[in-house]
Amino acid sequence: MTSRRRPSDGAVSVLAVAVALVLVMATVALIEVGAAVRGKHAAAAAADLAALAASRAVEAGEDGCAAAREVARRNGAEVVTCRLDAAVATVTAEVRAPRWWSWGWRxxxxxRAAPSSYVDPGS
Known part of the structure; x- marks a missing residue:
C-alpha cells in the first residue's frame, strides 16, 4: 500500500499557526491599548489631586507647586507644568507606562483647581 501525498496535506496546520499568530498579535495590541487608557486615567487623577493640593497649599501660605509635585509623585506621575494665579492652580501631570519592547506610552x-471661597462667597 503506497501513500500518495495530496497538495492539500498540511494546509490545516499552516492555517492553525496563522490563526494563532493573529490571536497573539491581537492580544498584544489590546494590552497596549489598555496600558494607554490606564495611563490617561492615572495622569488625569494625578493632575486633579496635584492641582487641589497646590491650591490648598497656597491658601495655607505654603509653596503650591512643591505640594503639587509631591502629590503627583505619590500617584506615580510627574508635574510637567505648574502655574499659580493667586490660589488658582493649573497643573499638567505626565504618566509614563512601563516600556514594552522599544516604546512606552506617555x-x-x-x-485646574480653586478654593471653594472662589466659587461660593459665603464660605
Whole structure:
C-alpha cells in the first residue's frame, strides 16, 4: 500500500499557526491599548489631586507647586507644568507606562483647581 501525498496535506496546520499568530498579535495590541487608557486615567487623577493640593497649599501660605509635585509623585506621575494665579492652580501631570519592547506610552493631562471661597462667597 503506497501513500500518495495530496497538495492539500498540511494546509490545516499552516492555517492553525496563522490563526494563532493573529490571536497573539491581537492580544498584544489590546494590552497596549489598555496600558494607554490606564495611563490617561492615572495622569488625569494625578493632575486633579496635584492641582487641589497646590491650591490648598497656597491658601495655607505654603509653596503650591512643591505640594503639587509631591502629590503627583505619590500617584506615580510627574508635574510637567505648574502655574499659580493667586490660589488658582493649573497643573499638567505626565504618566509614563512601563516600556514594552522599544516604546512606552506617555500621557499628559491638565487640571485646574480653586478654593471653594472662589466659587461660593459665603464660605
Amino acid at each position: 500621557s499628559r493631562q491638565s487640571a
